[in-house]
Amino acid sequence: MLELVAGLPEAEEPASEEPAVAGAPDVAVDVPLLSGQRQLWLAEQADPGSLTHTIPLVLDLTGPLRPDAFAAAVNDVVAHQPGLRGTFVEVDGRPVQRIQPHAGIDVPVHDLTGLDPSGREAERERLEHEIAYTGFDITRGPLLQARIVRLEPDRHQVQLLFHHLVTDEVSMTLLMQGLSTAYEARAAGRAPVLPRHEVDFATLARAEQDLLDGPEGERLRRFWARELAGASALRLATDHPRGDRARFRGEFLERPVSTAAAGALRELATAGRTTPFTVFCAAVSVLLHRLSGQDDIVIGIPTANRTQRGAEQLVGCFLNVIPIRLDLSGNPRFDELVQRVGAAVLRAYEHQQAPFADIVQTVAPQRVTGMHPIYQVTCELQLESWMPASFAGLGCEYRFISHGTARYDMAFHGLLRPSGLSAMLELNTDLWDHASGYQRIDQVLEIIAAVAGAPRTPIGDLDGVRHAA
Known part of the structure; x- marks a missing residue:
């Protein structure tokens, strides 16, 4: 998260x-x-x-x-x-x-x-x-x-x-x-x-509906119409042709924990006065830029969507996965891209109360059969404090089990543990083989490693980008 x-x-x-x-x-x-x-x-x-x-x-x-x-x-x-x-x-x-x-x-x-x-x-x-x-x-x-x-x-x-x-x-x-x-x-x-x-x-449900039916709901819809005007779907080469309907088949892939990558995320975030998530998201966007050849990229990020008092105490599904539109034009330095990503994330957070279904209805994107509307790739990072399982007298480690599903084409996950960064990918296996999925994880880690000591490197010169063909 x-x-x-x-x-x-x-x-x-x-x-x-x-x-x-x-x-x-x-x-x-x-x-x-x-x-x-x-x-x-x-x-x-x-x-x-x-x-x-x-x-x-x-x-x-x-x-x-x-x-x-x-x-x-x-x-x-x-x-x-x-x-x-x-x-x-x-x-x-x-x-x-x-x-x-x-x-x-x-x-x-x-x-x-x-x-x-x-x-x-x-x-x-x-x-x-x-x-x-x-x-x-x-x-x-x-x-x-x-x-x-x-x-x-x-x-x-x-x-x-x-x-x-x-x-x-x-x-x-x-x-x-x-x-x-x-x-x-x-x-x-x-x-x-x-x-x-x-x-x-x-x-909470009544208050949410009242907000969406009122002037604030209209303001949110106007924002998303402007923010996503003219945005295109990602054009990513696949190992297999896309079918005529989404079957949501996939696997959850994970690489071993990297201490160096975790340190790099924290150091880059501190230097850029931003968050490790923003840095991780920037690294993912660099890879997607190289794979697609697109400078204008939309990806999905999860938001808590718990803006009403007391909502933060309840177990339930408040989650809203909203789009962020990223500008990678002009071959920016990585540290410059981090600032662009941070600004886009903040804009999205400020308008997270618009349900994704309302965003789709407002923007009315051209629909492609079997493809998720507006964004096809998501990105998230969970912090060490995310799962505070501290049972009296017990040691505890947690992990998720792959169960053959994927909600999106690709979903990049990072998990900061005390031992380092776990980099994971939920991959649509109707579109890509496992080897391609592991390669994408490795390329994100390569990008993070490349910018760790040289954040002012233009994104087109990064090793992980050059090898992302």
Whole structure:
């Protein structure tokens, strides 16, 4: 997630706190959808049960895990966060989020300690694959699954699966904060106390719709019409011809952690008085410029879209992936390009409340069958603070599992860990082979390495650019 996730308040919790189970309704409550949820709901109607919008996540834990305390902590968070109890149904022809009473979710334990090492590893891989390739019926909950795999007495794996309708990048931060707090309390034999929410989904959804229907909504639409006037789709050579419809088949590719790349991103950001994300995005744009031959490039970036007070406390899908238009004309120095990218990012952030669907309707781009409108490539960077999983007495590493899907042609992901930068790519494998995807990751890392000691280098002279044919 972008740097804005790092701004989530840790010390500024409301003075009023409550036990985790307080506030859960006794009956189901229907609330309007947020704009981000509406887009996902429509996609789900076109392809029910699709894996495209599911998120499989693994926590690798070392130390003396208390499975009972962890299962209780998961239920504490579900009880505390109404969005995690949501299902999505139609009422009188309109989709609504139905917040269910908390009935408890099962967190089974799979004990593999009785197997020999090879059998244990094979079963772990099978369980990972099973949960990664599990779909959801969004009309029935919960849209979260969790289970614990015991590998050794002091080594466990927690396998989690979410539907994107109930979570986003900011939500993952909130989820891990809540799980960590609840597990510490449960392991100590007490109920957790979690901060009381300041606002509910119904209030936020109504306020969002009022804004979009009013003068501010019109101002947002005028901005995007001007910002994207005359913009063209990226023209990238592919290994395979584009089909007549998007099938969203892909793989999540990753290179080993690079300490040097992480240091370079931070140093370049400090020197340019900007953020590591802006530098990472600039490096990706240099590669796309070389691959396409285009000076005018539009890519997508995720924004939190939590501008209303209290929204930052709720787990749910507020995410809005918005376009940024980048000017790479004139063979600028890399440090100059970073400033251009930073300005474009700020412009987009200031207008992030316009739902992407509204942007598409306003701009009315020429549509190409099987191609995502306006942007086909996205870029994001998550900071070290993104997943603050700190469970009492346990070491924790997390990773995502590839499950054969890709929402865009290419989605560049960077993850800053304490050990360095993990560079990843979600690749549309209907268009490119794995080898091409790994090559693109390597080229971004080459660009970052090339500018680390020479940020004033014109982008046309960078090694990673010259080799990006």
